[in-house]
Amino acid sequence: MVTLKSLPEEELFLAGSTACHGCPSSLALRIAFKALGSNVLLIVVASCTSVLQGSYPFSAINVPLLNMAFATGGASASGAVAGYKALKKRGEIEEEPTVLVWAGDGGTYDIGIQSLSGAAERETNFIYFCYNNEMYSNTGTQRSGATPLGAWTTTTPAGKPQHRKDIAQIMIAHGIPYVATVSLAYPLDFFQKMQKAKSIVGTKYIELLAPCPPGWKFPSSKTIEVSRLAVQSGMWLLYEHENGETRFTAATKKIIEGKVRKRPVKEYLDMQGRFKPVLEKPEGKEAEELLERKVTESIKRLKGWVPEYI
């Protein structure tokens, strides 16, 4: 059984980075490295993680790292995987490293989707990790295709009128061998999904909901609590998809099985300043109800993939 005690002590994300207080991406990297070990090539596409890894000539990342252009996550991984394959064939390396792409939601949902889709279709053997902070945080919090309905960003000052798309479902539709969602509030679930992704050959897509304190406007001490409430309210559903079947995990599983009551979306919204502009308006109630309906719809859609619940 995986317990906190059994997790590796070694830190491959080094203290004293350039990350903001309470940054979800730095914490996610720490946990991901614990699961994957040090034989990893990390590919970071333009995002906050390009910045929080530290400033030249030093780096907080203690594995080989390539900083690549915004749109190129899937393509960069394809090149790296092919390169390692050639090196192995020539006998220059013994074991091919795990190729791990680390991209934001902008780099995944928006500009990076074609490159990711191509890599998945080519059955490239890598892990694509999207840390979804639901906005373009690095350039000053603009809206993305992952921003939920009602959320303030600098380009949606009155709250975003559209809801986010569901890219994990798009990745499931690619027929890749492993798709999973993770949360920082459930670190053991996260750790195990990363380990599983490492053990599977082919394209693996993992997505983290990454509450961003300055962007979402909550205190830096609350990153975990916001992550937890996202899951408990159904705004972020934890599951893994393998061999054509979806399995709910952690708190989401308990909610779906009726063992734990789902908390109202309103509680999650109230924790964050980014929903204040919309909630203060008369339409606020409507936005809240619409989000509640979106949660029900997402669960319904996912259940379609869960044989035992049909």
Add this chain to the structure above:
Amino acid sequence: MADDIESIEYVTSLSRPAKGCAGNTGEWRVFKPVKDDSKCNNCLICWIYCPEACISKEGINIDYQYCKGCGMCAEECPTKAIEMIKEDKF
């Protein structure tokens, strides 16, 4: 100037891994997490949640050279063993 440039064997854009790549980030702190050993039960929750890898797994010691004072450890500690105390000097 030309002499200087010629004396450089090669220029690289490679960064080397090091702790404190942003300097002593402990200086960013406004509140300092202080642990009360009598309340700590070694559950490792603060260890796993520190985004800056500033808490040791062995002994739950906080590295104040780099701890940014985000408060996540104190917020999540189930026994309330960590208190955030205002730094008196900036």
